[in-house]
Amino acid sequence: xxxxxxxxxxxxxxxxxxxxxxxxxxxxxxxxxxxxxxxxxxxxxxxxxxxxxxxxxxxxxxxxxxxxxxxxxxxxxxxxxxxxxxxxxxxxxxxxxxxxxxxxxxxxxxxxxxxxxxxxxxxxxxxxxxxxxxxxxxxxxxxxxxxxxxxxxxxxxxxxxxxxxxxxxxxxxxxxxxxxxxxxxxxxxxxxxxxxxxxxxxxxxxxxxxxxxxxxxxxxxxxxxxxxxxxxxxxxxxxxxxxxxxxxxxxxxxxxxxxxxxxxxxxxxxxxxxxxxxxxxxxxxxxxxxxxxxxxxxxxxxxxxxxxxxxxxxxxxxxxxxxxxxxxxxxxxxxxxxxxxxxxxxxxxxxxxxxxxxxxxxxxxxxxxxxxxxxxxxxxxxxxxxxxxxxxxxxxxxxxxxxxxxxxxxxxxxxxxxxxxxxxxxxxxxxxxxxxxxxxxxxxxxxxxxxxxxxxxxxxxxxxxxxxx
Numbered sequence: 001x002x003x004x005x006x007x008x009x010x011x012x013x014x015x016x017x018x019x020x021x022x023x024x025x026x027x028x029x030x031x032x033x034x035x036x037x038x039x040x041x042x043x044x045x046x047x048x049x050x051x052x053x054x055x056x057x058x059x060x061x062x063x064x065x066x067x068x069x070x071x072x073x074x075x076x077x078x079x080x081x082x083x084x085x086x087x088x089x090x091x092x093x094x095x096x097x098x099x100x101x102x103x104x105x106x107x108x109x110x111x112x113x114x115x116x117x118x119x120x121x122x123x124x125x126x127x128x129x130x131x132x133x134x135x136x137x138x139x140x141x142x143x144x145x146x147x148x149x150x151x152x153x154x155x156x157x158x159x160x161x162x163x164x165x166x167x168x169x170x171x172x173x174x175x176x177x178x179x180x181x182x183x184x185x186x187x188x189x190x191x192x193x194x195x196x197x198x199x200x201x202x203x204x205x206x207x208x209x210x211x212x213x214x215x216x217x218x219x220x221x222x223x224x225x226x227x228x229x230x231x232x233x234x235x236x237x238x239x240x241x242x243x244x245x246x247x248x249x250x251x252x253x254x255x256x257x258x259x260x261x262x263x264x265x266x267x268x269x270x271x272x273x274x275x276x277x278x279x280x281x282x283x284x285x286x287x288x289x290x291x292x293x294x295x296x297x298x299x300x301x302x303x304x305x306x307x308x309x310x311x312x313x314x315x316x317x318x319x320x321x322x323x324x325x326x327x328x329x330x331x332x333x334x335x336x337x338x339x340x341x342x343x344x345x346x347x348x349x350x351x352x353x354x355x356x357x358x359x360x361x362x363x364x365x366x367x368x369x370x371x372x373x374x375x376x377x378x379x380x381x382x383x384x385x386x387x388x389x390x391x392x393x394x395x396x397x398x399x400x401x402x403x404x405x406x407x408x409x410x411x412x413x414x415x416x417x418x419x420x421x422x423x424x425x426x427x428x429x430x431x432x433x434x435x436x437x438x439x440x441x442x443x444x445x446x447x448x449x450x451x452x453x454x455x456x457x458x459x460x461x462x463x464x465x466x467x468x469x
Contacts, residue, residue, distance in 0.1 A: 011093065014097060015097070015100050018097060018098070018100035018101040019100050019101065019104060021101045021105075022100065022101035022102065022103065022104030022105040022108070023104050023105075023108060025042065025045075025101065025105050025109070026038060026042075026105065026108060026109040029041045029042060029045075036177075037181065038109060038113070039110070039114060039118070039122070039181050039184060039185070040177040040178065040180070040181040041177060042105070042109070043125075043176075043177060043179075043180025043181050043183075043184055044173050044174075044176040044177035044179075044180050044181075046102075046126065046129070046180065047129075047176045047179070047180050048173070048176065049098065050098075050129045050130075050132075050133050051158060051161075051162065052162065053094065053098070053133050053137075054133060054136060054137055054140070054158060055158060055159065056094070057092075057094050057133065057134075057137035058137055058140055058141065078208075078209045079205065079209050081208075081209075082204075082205045082206075082208035082209045083205060085208060086135070086138070086201060086204060086205060086208070089134055089135075089138050090131075090134060092134065094133075094134070095130050095131075095134050098126070098130060099130075102126050106119070106122060106123060106126075110122050117185075117187050118184065118185050120187055120190075121183070121184045121185060121186060121187045121189075121190035122184050122190070124187065124190045124191055124194060125180075125183060125184050125190040125193060127194065128190070128191065128192070128193030128194030128195075128196070128197055129193045131193070131194065131197035132193045132194075132196050132197040132200065134197075135197055135200035135201055135204055136200060138204060139200060139203070139204055139207075140154070142204070142207065142208070159265065159268070163268065232244055232247070233247075233331075236331075237324075238320050238321070238324040239324045239327040239328045239331065240328075241320075241328075242320060242324055242325060242327075242328030242329075243328045243331055243332045245328075246307075246328055246329065246332045247332060249307055249308075250300065250332075253307070255384070256300065256307060259296070259299035259300055260296060260299075260300075262299065263295040263296040263298075263299050263340070264296075264340075264343075266291065266292075266295050267292055267295070267340060267343055267344060269288075269291075269292075280351075280353075282357070282416060282420075282425060282428065283413055283416070285353065285354065285357040286357060286360075286361060286412050286413060286416060286432075287409065288354065288357065288358075289354075289357040289358040289359075289360060289361030289362075290361045290364070290365065290369075290408070290409065290412065292340060292341075292344050292358055292361075293337050293340050293341045293344070293358055293361050293362045293365050294337055294340070294361070294365035294369050295340060296333070296336035296337070296339075296340060297333040297336055297337055297365060297369060297370060297373065298369070298408075300333065300336070301329075301333055301369075301370065301373030302373060302376070302404065303384055304329050304373050304374065304376070304377035305325075305329075305377040305461070306377075306382055306383065306384045306465075307384065309382070309383040309384055309464075309465035310383070310465075312462060312465045313462065313465075313466075316462075322451045322454055322455060322458075323447065323448065323451050326374055326377075326378075326447050326450055326451050326454070327447055329373075329374065329377075330370055330374060330443065330447055333366075333370050333373070334366045334370065337362055337365045337366050337370075338362070338366075341358060341359075341362045344358055356429070357429075359433075360429050360432050360433050360436070361412065361432075362436075363432070363433050363436025363437055363439075363440065364411075364412050364432055364435065364436040364439075365436075366436070366439075366440060366443075367435070367436045367437075367438070367439020367440050367443065367446075368408070368411060368412075368435065368436065368439055369408050371439065371443075371446045371450070372404055372407065372408055373404075374446070374447065374450040375449075375450050375453065376404055377450070377454070378450045378451070378453040378454035378457060379453065379457060382464055383464060383465045383466075412432050415428070415431045415432045415435060416428035416429070416431070416432055418431060419431030419432070
């Protein structure tokens with residue numbers, strides 16, 4: 001499959017980078033941390049890596065599902081099933097990936113320069129941290145099914161801490177260096193992460209044994225979106241009714257909600273990448289504006305009709321026209337673009353230029369970008385399960401989904417370049433704005449074009465929706 005090919009290439013790219021990092025990490029530490037103990041600095045950096053790894057695992061790693069239904073007819077104890085799920089999580093790529101830089105660094109820098117006890121402590125510490133992170137991320141993923149509030153606060157706390165450290169408001173790295181070095185140099189203390197991983201394993205095993213059934217773990221719990229007022233958009237007719245359903249889907253379905261959370265967290269990305277002390281490239285600001293005002297649309301829009309694939313035949317039989325369906329998708333994504341644009345307005349105090357480019361890209365997103373997603377859906381839609389929890393699940397993606405990003409990113413850059421040839425920075429901004437405004441004015445005609453195209457492909461798409469994954 002196409003997504004398997006791309007994922008394989010990406011995995012190879014990451015592995016190569018990790019191996020290279022393992023061989024050059026010692027030289028990097030000597031250059032940027034002169035006159036400091038290599039083990040201390042490396043230990044602090046490794047702890048940093050594993051803190052970020054928690055966030056990466058939560059949003060990307062796909063943990064084993066623990067529905068007990070297939071096992072109810074088998075003579076297998078719940079405890080054994082729980083052990084099986086936990087052991088299956090150990091085969092994750094995220095457990096193997098750090099080894100590609102830890103092993104070269106270990107044999108190149110640690111073994112030749114430190115006593116065997118310290119080398120043993122480093123290896124034990126690294127293995128323990130990998131296992132600890134695996135079971136901690138597993139526990140966070142499953143705890144989200146019971147209480148999202150406090151788990152969400154933990155994730156926000158981690159992100160806030162990393163941000164404050166990156167901006168220099170707090171300094172925890174010196175403490176991490178001393179903490180990691182003191183543990184690694186003592187073989188007994190270096191077993192602490194492994195001991196914590198073991199405790200997590202025991203706790204998770206008991207938790208899963210008692211909550212293997214989805215009904216047991218969610219009994220009496222309210223779902224996101226359950227308290228949302230019904231008929232929020234009903235005043236806008238059939239399309240408004242479908243907009244209500246789409247909003248509920250975004251809030252209640254695991255995969256759609258993961259996309260939504262990831263998109264909102266991405267709004268903080270410029271805080272770590274934007275250089276306030278120098279002039280930033282207009283093309284970088286265009287990409288920032290594109291993603292800041294259109295990240296929700298990008299994540300949700302690429303699977304525009306696929307979100308309804310499990311009940312698409314029912315949707316068609318309820319009296320909704322195809323124009324209503326496509327209009328509802330367009331307007332709900334337009335609202336998402338406006339929402340993220342408003343949330344980014346405080347960046348005005350960082351640099352007003354950010355808001356200028358965000359405004360331009362808002363026009364572009366609610367016209368060209370959304371039409372691209374509608375057109376993609378009218379040609380090629382694949383069945384997906386909205387209740388998959390991973391934000392980076394690639395089911396439902398085909399070759400067209402990977403290629404659509406090229407025009408979405410490339411067209412505004414090309415328009416800016418053409419406009420800048422004539423009128424400089426203002427010319428580039430005006431040309432993008434003009435194209436975006438034209439698209440907004442004629443959006444109904446573009447929606448109708450996509451609807452007509454869908455009608456020619458509806459039977460093929462409906463058949464694809466009926467196929468099991």
